[in-house]
Amino acid sequence: MSQQAALHPMLNVAIKAARTAGSIINRASLDLDVLKINSKSPNDFVTEVDHAAEEAIISTLLAAYPDHSILAEESGRTHGNQTSEFQWIIDPLDGTTNFIHGFPVYAVSIALAHRGVVQQAVVYDPCRNDLFYATRGRGAYLNDRRLRVSRRTRMSDALIGTGFPFRRGDNFKRYMKMFEEVMQQCAGLRRPGAAALDLCYVAAGYYDAFFETGLNPWDVAAGSLIITEAGGLVGNFTGEADFLHQRELVAGSPKIYGQLVQVLKPYTRVISAEPAETEATSAKTAEAADAVAQDAPAATPRAPVRIKKRDLDSSNRT
Template sequence: MVDNAPERVVGSKSFTAVAINCAAKAGEWIQSKIGSVKQLDTKYSMHDLVTEVDKGSERMIRNLIGTHFPHHSFLGEEGVEPGPEAAAKALQDVSDAEYLWIVDPVDGTTNYVHGFPFYSVSIALAHRGQVIVGVVYDPSRDELFIAERGKGAYVHGRKVEASKEGTLGTSLLATGFPAEHLTALPANLREIGAIAPKVRNLRSSGSAALHLAYVASGRLSGFWEHNLSAWDIAAGSLLVEEAGGRMSDLAGEPYHLGVRDIVATNSLVHDELVSELKKASAAK
């Protein structure tokens, strides 16, 4: 089938070049605005922040993509109403798009506002619902993580692979605290209580896209988080997969753009981590 041929899907490298250019320009602009945030608003909860920098970064990325690919569809965090229902509907509304750009203009806004240098620009391109390009840019460290489907994952032009830890006991994991506090946060805290004694150590640094990039580059053995949206995960998911890692939902089922509760690992500890998370959920 022509539609499934990799060369047909990826096309020219212009897709990736545009994603890289957008991430770099947005990242540079974000860095230039550090310490100058004038308006700070909350979205879904007091822990879910948005600034004029998020909105400006998204406008910049949308305009740049539109210049090169005016007929492509676009899904950006700041163009969607807060909350999981709105995020799911926004994704459903573009589910028939041939080419869909999925963008988080500042992943880790709370970190950015506080000057904690762990935030990123996340840009993915999906073709008929499958991510084919993923770029995550960390402007604080000037680290650019790039993946093309079937071509591997790279940082600074160097090919990266997921880590080789074979057990949770030798693993460094990360998680994220969800903004939704009625069900997702209590579930996450139960999981942390169950997982922390079984791993080498646990981190929570506040940018899902960068956590996924760190799984891809072997810096983390695994990562899980509840209640994420497609723009948090899409680019990082391809990085993980192309680095030899594995993506799933919390039940171990394969990742797709609609999955909101994710597990990402080096693949070697995936089943063990999913099993422990299931036990923590059953113990509530």
């Protein structure tokens, strides 16, 4: 690949790790009947392939950079030097539920943060051999093609990706109201089931925007840089930049992002000093937001997200 010759050395190592994990995943996909599957919680699965792919990624990264720290979905922070300014954020198989059913939408996600700011990003789709990647300040790519977010400006024309609730304890009534708000204002809503790929699809212009709650840093660290390097915006439901820790995310082309934030703002769970809204108040606020969403201005780009080193929620996305 002509573009690859000019890639940052750390990005090249991440690409090597992602392709190694992709080979493990592809081999396992040929015989799913013998796959060993465990449940971390209801509807939240992990397989021996998740573990094998993660081990291969970590081994490749630490062989090149033994002093770096690791944050991985399955093994957490147990590998690497946790005092390092460099941290690899890894999801070895985003879309495990899809994988175990033979539904070909899943990916490997690897990001590198320096002092809390993501600098390198790789998302690899082993089914299609699609490699999405970005280096901060140098653009985002799919294989050899430069990526740009879509140019659509109206929510009524927008195709939007999302994720549905699947864990015990999720607020399904809140989700249904949120989906109803968005569905009535856009051209279509999609839920393939792998957030890392969803974010890359925004960067490629396949989607005009994406939103979901309950995501962890390893789900979104790589995809968020790929989006911003493709000219898009990423934030939480109120448009602030701390989406990695608030477990809610909106991403999109600038115009659609601004309008979608206006729709989703009433449903935020970001902690604030204001009293919590009741369901009735939330619904009324959402109704008011509908009236201005179409004319909402593009959101102002935010500063790079800093990843705080603190304990993560124990629940993981499949």
